[in-house]
Amino acid sequence: MSTWRYQSNPIVVRTLQDAVGAPLSIDLPGASISVDVILSNDAFKPDLDDAMAALGYSPYSGMSPTGMPPPLTILSTPGGLPWQLAMRDDGSLSTLSPLGATGVIGSTGMTGPQGPQGTQGPTGAQGSTGPQGPTGPQGATGVQGATGPFAGPASEVLATTTITTTSLTDVVVDSLTQLAAAGTYLAIANVAWSGSVASLVATFSFYVNGVQVPGSERPVRVPASSGFTLGTLFEVITVPANGQSVDVRWRVSTGTGTLGNRNFILQRIG
Secondary structure, three states: OEEEEEEEOOOOHHHHHHHHOOOOEEOOOOOOOEEEEEEOOHHHHHHHHHHHHHOOEEEOOOOOOOOOOOOOOOEEOOOOOEEEEEEOOOOOEEEEEEOOOOOOOOOOOOOOOOOOOOOOOOOOOOOOOOOOOOOOOOOOOOOOOOOOOOOOOEEEEEEOOOEEEOOOOOEEEEEEEEEEOOEEEEEEEEEEEEEOOOOOEEEEEEEEOOEEOOOOOEEEEOOOOOOOEEEEEEEEEEEOOOOEEEEEEEEEOOOOEEEEEEEEEEEEOO
């Protein structure tokens, strides 16, 4: 591989002026255009000479091949500015353009108006679930539910305090009263009692809503000053409506009657 230089016939000033359309001068008399050609295979050098001759170029008269550059400036404008010469494939001149000095960089212009907003992009993927927040305040208490039945399948009241009576008519035994739902019950009362005189008779009975249950009276007689005697009453009773009271009542025929431990059980049977 070698580099070969070819030069054109001497430049005719009039021809250049006609091409440029402006007066110019040649710094070197008899100046010509030089072209360097890189040939990959020197065996084709005769063919390259023929092709360049057809374009008006002849082998460079100096050393050949050569690596020396051609003259840097062979043309000048009236103002002394250098010209650049471009050449067509057929070897003729195509342009002559002056190269001026680079001017001072101007100041930056004002920022133009903001362009219109672009269309909204697609919604991104949902992020991961965040940590659970703190527990909120407790809500208000709800409304109270309906009251349940007044007595379940079985209910009991009892007392241990000692009470006395001299009443000749039925009075409520203290602490032996219950409220019951409508239904049928087995009523059971156990009392420990005593009398102040030997002729005293104590009579016990059940009442529903202030009315004595028919057939529920039980008269009991004990000797005076013989200590407490246990008495038990059984009766099947009916409570016609919810919330009615069921109680045990007693009276004495004379003297003073005394009650100790006692209880009252309602066992629902219907």
